[in-house]
Amino acid sequence: MPPTDPPGAAPAVPVPTRGPGRAAVAGVALFVLVAAGLLLWSKWLPYAGRVGELRSSHAWSGASVVASAGIEPGSGPSAAAGWAFTRVYFAAVWKALLAGVVIAAAVRTLVPRRWLLGLLQRRRSSSSAVVGGLLSTPSMMCTCCTAPVASALRRSGAPTAGVVAYWLGNPLLNPAVLVFLLLVAPWQWAAVRLLVGVLVVVAGSVLVARLAGERVEADAARVATAAADDPGPRGFPAALARTALLIVPEYLVVVFAVGTFSGWLFPLGESARSWGVLAVLVAVVLGTLLVVPTAxxxxxxxGLATAGFGGAVVGALLVVLPAVSLPSAVMTARALRVRVVLWTLAVVAAGGVLGAVLLPLLTGASS
Structure with a gap:
């Protein structure tokens, strides 16, 4: 009888066994230089400066993207609001989006598939999720800017659990945002974000992989073995152009649509303070669709805490707002498949419910 994988294991993806050559080593080295340079410019240096500011002031400066676009909670659809939201949002994320598109193209062309699969393809989905989550922490991108890289990983044959963990880990396990929260908010906020974030990234990604089923995993194997050779550096310009042409227009259109309906997607005005459990459910469901930049x-x-909303609403939003969004779901649907994306949204919403329960408990226990 042929050997079988242990329970919970992802179906093995055939990995070429050729030893590393000079071209492969050079490609990986070039990838590291490109990725590190882009992240230094778009993320690491700006965040280091932001931490310095917050250490001095211990107060967050600047309004939310919804308020900056002049959108009132509960307001009706407006094309002017959509344009204002798109402009404000794009001004906040364009550097990270550029980095995400370039890194995605580099993943497809500079990193040999056998190296990539050797890193992410583990015998157990939980191990793949842990590796994907760990790989996500240095890049610290928002969910939308992570989407091109997650799609590139999937198209290169990486397993569902590892890709979903990377996609969710970027916003949820962002170490800079955890530091921001510790500097400007009660420590319980950072604790909820970290505890629920780890659970969603690791356990949630494993759950998504299992619910997705073997058919999707088998498709990853076909993708990984579709070409005998990697595209190599010569394929980078074409991969970059293809990624940009597919991602950027789609991204802007969906962000504009979110902005147009953002008054409905974020209806938590002052009158919503009396909604009780309904306010929490609205925060969980609509917070998964609304798009926000990093932090x-x-x-x-x-703003909601100051307006008198309880810890349950705040705890839910600390999880669902950064983790996923409608634009990131649309951008990853082709590579991850719609079923995987829908299960991911459901897992994030469950994490939001857990955050809504946990934050009031922690706050009450320390008071």
Whole structure:
């Protein structure tokens, strides 16, 4: 009888066994230089400066993306609001989006598939999820800017659990945002974000992989073995152009649509303070669709807390707002498959419910 994988294991993806050559080593080295340079410019240096500012002031400066676009909670659809939201949002994320598109093309062309699969393809989905989550922490991108890289990983044959963990880990396990929260908010906010974030990234990604089924995993095997050779550096310009032409227009259209309906997607005005459990459900469901830049959940959560909303609403938004969004779901649907994306949204919503329960408990226990 042929050997079988242990329970919970992802179906093995055939990995070429050729030893590393000079071209492969050079490609990986070039990838590291490109990725590190882009992240230094778009993320690491700006965040280091932001931490310095917050250490001095201990107060968040700047309004939320919704408020900056002049959108009132509960307001009706407006093309002017959509344009204002798109402009404000794009101004906040364009560097990270550029980095994400370039890194995605580099993943497809500079990193040999056998190296990539050797890193992410593990015998157990939980191990793949842990590796994907760990790989996500240095890039610290928002969910939308992570989407091109997650799609590139999937198209290169990486397993569902590892790709979903990378996609969710970027926004949820962002170490800079955890530091921001510790500097400007009660420590319980950072604790909820970290505890629920780890659970969603690791356990949630494993759950998504299992619910997705073997058919999707088998498709990854076909993708990984579709070409005998990697595209190599010569394929980078074409991969970059293809990624940009597919991702950027689609991204802007969906962000514009979110902005147009953002008054409905974020209806938590002052009158919603009396909604009780309904306010929490609205925060969980609609917070998974609304798009915010990195750390954009901080001013939104602080504004609601100041307006008198309870810890349950704040705890839910600390998880669901950064983790996923409608634009990132649309951008990853082709590579990850719609079923995987829908299960991911459901897992994130469940994490939001857990955050809504956990934050009041922690706050009450320390008071």
């Amino acid at each position: 954009g959940e901080v001013p939104l959560a602080q």
